[in-house]
Amino acid sequence: MGAAATIDRDTLLTLLLRLADDHLVLGHRLSEWCGHAPMLEEDLAMPNMALDLIGQARALYTYAADVEGKGRTEDDLAYLRLEREYLNCLLVERPNGDFAQTMLRQLYFAAFMEPFWKAAASSTDATVAGIAAKAVKEVAYHIRHAGEWVVRLGDGTEESRRRMEDAIEELAPYLDEIFEDDPVTVQASAAGIAPQPSSLRPAFDRIIGPIFAEAGLTFITPPYSQRGGRKGMHGEAMGFLLADLQHIQRTYPGATW
Amino acid sequence: MTMVGGATGLDTRQQAWAAAASVPDPEVPCVTVADLGILRSVELVDGVAVARVTPTYSGCPAVLAIELAVEAALRDAGFEARVERVVSPAWTTDWITPEGREKLRDYGIAPPQQASSSIRSLFGEIEVACPRCGSAKTERLSEFGSTACKAHWRCLACREPFDYFKCI
Numbered sequence A: 001m002g003a004a005a006t007i008d009r010d011t012l013l014t015l016l017l018r019l020a021d022d023h024l025v026l027g028h029r030l031s032e033w034c035g036h037a038p039m040l041e042e043d044l045a046m047p048n049m050a051l052d053l054i055g056q057a058r059a060l061y062t063y064a065a066d067v068e069g070k071g072r073t074e075d076d077l078a079y080l081r082l083e084r085e086y087l088n089c090l091l092v093e094r095p096n097g098d099f100a101q102t103m104l105r106q107l108y109f110a111a112f113m114e115p116f117w118k119a120a121a122s123s124t125d126a127t128v129a130g131i132a133a134k135a136v137k138e139v140a141y142h143i144r145h146a147g148e149w150v151v152r153l154g155d156g157t158e159e160s161r162r163r164m165e166d167a168i169e170e171l172a173p174y175l176d177e178i179f180e181d182d183p184v185t186v187q188a189s190a191a192g193i194a195p196q197p198s199s200l201r202p203a204f205d206r207i208i209g210p211i212f213a214e215a216g217l218t219f220i221t222p223p224y225s226q227r228g229g230r231k232g233m234h235g236e237a238m239g240f241l242l243a244d245l246q247h248i249q250r251t252y253p254g255a256t257w
Numbered sequence B: 001m002t003m004v005g006g007a008t009g010l011d012t013r014q015q016a017w018a019a020a021a022s023v024p025d026p027e028v029p030c031v032t033v034a035d036l037g038i039l040r041s042v043e044l045v046d047g048v049a050v051a052r053v054t055p056t057y058s059g060c061p062a063v064l065a066i067e068l069a070v071e072a073a074l075r076d077a078g079f080e081a082r083v084e085r086v087v088s089p090a091w092t093t094d095w096i097t098p099e100g101r102e103k104l105r106d107y108g109i110a111p112p113q114q115a116s117s118s119i120r121s122l123f124g125e126i127e128v129a130c131p132r133c134g135s136a137k138t139e140r141l142s143e144f145g146s147t148a149c150k151a152h153w154r155c156l157a158c159r160e161p162f163d164y165f166k167c168i
Helices: A009-031 A040-068 A074-079 A099-120 A126-154 A158-174 A183-190 A197-215 A236-251 B006-021 B063-076 B098-107 B119-123
Strands: B039-045 B048-053 B080-085 B138-142 B150-155 B161-165
Touching: A009 A040, A009 A074, A009 A099, A009 A183, A009 A236, A040 A074, A040 A099, A040 A126, A040 B138, A074 A236, A099 A126, A099 A158, A099 A197, A126 A158, A126 A197, B006 B039, B006 B048, B006 B063, B048 B063, B063 B080, B138 B161
Parallel strands: B048 B080
Antiparallel strands: B039 B048, B138 B150, B150 B161
């Protein structure tokens, strides 16, 4: 990250919404496992990780609402935007699939966010730095937890290994998008607010490499890369996710606890 | 910032601090917000008691309850009150006071390892003493326990399961 350069409000808002949307959507996906996990410990672990992610999303939405300055709240940003306004990467909206797919998706995202938050902890933006300093420790637990499962399943039975290999294939097309730079990330990086996604690939590989090696799994190069999430172009699964996430606010506008 | 009149102002501020500091954590009621180190400051600003509170874990569902309880405690002590949430610098388990750590242990929760900034205490082979019998022969059952801040452990000496307050 550099310094000195400034960032305009719309760019900062876009950056914050992308981050917040990633965390809310993945947090929601994990919460779908609540009550359905293969064992009690996982039934606690996945909603716990979901809480971390949704908590991080709340802090980011609150700040985004401040930056926007139009009187919207974190709830407005989470519950009242349309699918095309969501800027999350496609990886996080992928359906849970089986437990192997959920754990691999979690590992991928956590291995991307850990170096991201580490860099953002010294952000020139004090609020981003504060959110990052806490999140970097929380995401470290997610890497460890998901990583242990990837090893256990990859190096497990024939069935568990097949499922992990299927998960690698299924998620492969969605990996490149998270490392994509564009004018928003260029400006954010120049202003010292957040790192360029592409710069995080070596750190990501250093996390994933040993885990795959221990699991006896092979990383594959995807036949194609799917992109578009950062511009609001989502897959079919996203609409169903939002219907679930937003239906209370849409059915009873302004409902509060 | 206006202090309410010299020495009296300081006394008033101390009263406000004492009122806010007495609020228990809703999920771990053996410790107060001051024990946890999440009550950052209480200042008197133009006659209003302003308490600054920092969240523990990002997803801690108790944050709002804590903020409301601090505000209520200040009002009960006769102050006009406002609570501000601060995220920077980020809270770490190192901010739990020595008294707070003892209260956790007495309550049956193993306190977090010190020096959370070291990656070893986040991930290394940590040794967690059983809060009931003190044995170091313990094992982790699950990284994620009954609340966001706790992991689930078991003592191999006295066979009791216990919560470990995770280090962040």
